[in-house]
Amino acid sequence: MNYYDEILTKIDNLINEGNYVDAEFLIKTELNVPYIPKDIEIKLKDYLMIVNSNKTQVKNISKEEILKYLLDDEMHQLLAVNELNYVNLRMYIDDLYSYFHSDYSETSFALLVDSLIRQDIDYDIEYKRNGLIYHFNPSKLISIEDSKTFKDVLSMLEKHYLKDPSKYEIGKKLLYEKLLLALPINLDEINADILFNDIVEIIEDAFEYC
Numbered sequence: 001m002n003y004y005d006e007i008l009t010k011i012d013n014l015i016n017e018g019n020y021v022d023a024e025f026l027i028k029t030e031l032n033v034p035y036i037p038k039d040i041e042i043k044l045k046d047y048l049m050i051v052n053s054n055k056t057q058v059k060n061i062s063k064e065e066i067l068k069y070l071l072d073d074e075m076h077q078l079l080a081v082n083e084l085n086y087v088n089l090r091m092y093i094d095d096l097y098s099y100f101h102s103d104y105s106e107t108s109f110a111l112l113v114d115s116l117i118r119q120d121i122d123y124d125i126e127y128k129r130n131g132l133i134y135h136f137n138p139s140k141l142i143s144i145e146d147s148k149t150f151k152d153v154l155s156m157l158e159k160h161y162l163k164d165p166s167k168y169e170i171g172k173k174l175l176y177e178k179l180l181l182a183l184p185i186n187l188d189e190i191n192a193d194i195l196f197n198d199i200v201e202i203i204e205d206a207f208e209y210c
Helices: 003-016 020-031 038-053 063-070 074-084 093-100 106-118 148-160 165-182 192-208
Strands: 125-129 132-136
Touching: 003 020, 003 038, 020 038, 020 074, 063 074, 063 093, 074 106, 093 125, 106 165, 148 165, 148 192, 165 192
Parallel strands: none
Antiparallel strands: 125 132
């Protein structure tokens, strides 16, 4: 059984169990990767239709569950962060201290920081990484789409892949992902030319074996 067989089987089992929250998370995670086989994409979208048709049965995660999930494994952290994306994070700031000092996943951390930036949270947040303590204030940072680096690299990709829109779309997703995972640094401190070349190299290497 290969990777995609395992993912599809897991999603199928979650749907059969009525666990639409976890199923939707796995489906959207796979659909958001830069490249997936067309047949797998079709199956994932079919599953997503099933999940959406049963959304009325999905219960919201409580605040207590969210805080518990934040200190769990990566999948639960991502589920919790996804829920936090739709609430007023000012009401959770004090509760997030334990998470920011825990063994959080890189992706869940970046997504939460992104949400804090988008909500313009004016608060000095302390977090721990590799045994060191750092601070950042979300209100002092800009969102990914508003950063000059994002705009500059996106323009370069558009010109470079003018005749290959599929590669451009992949590049756009890779650009967003790389800048997301760079948070909470100032994104405009990232060298646009170097980032552009890195993304193009990844795309060309991937298509070389297709």
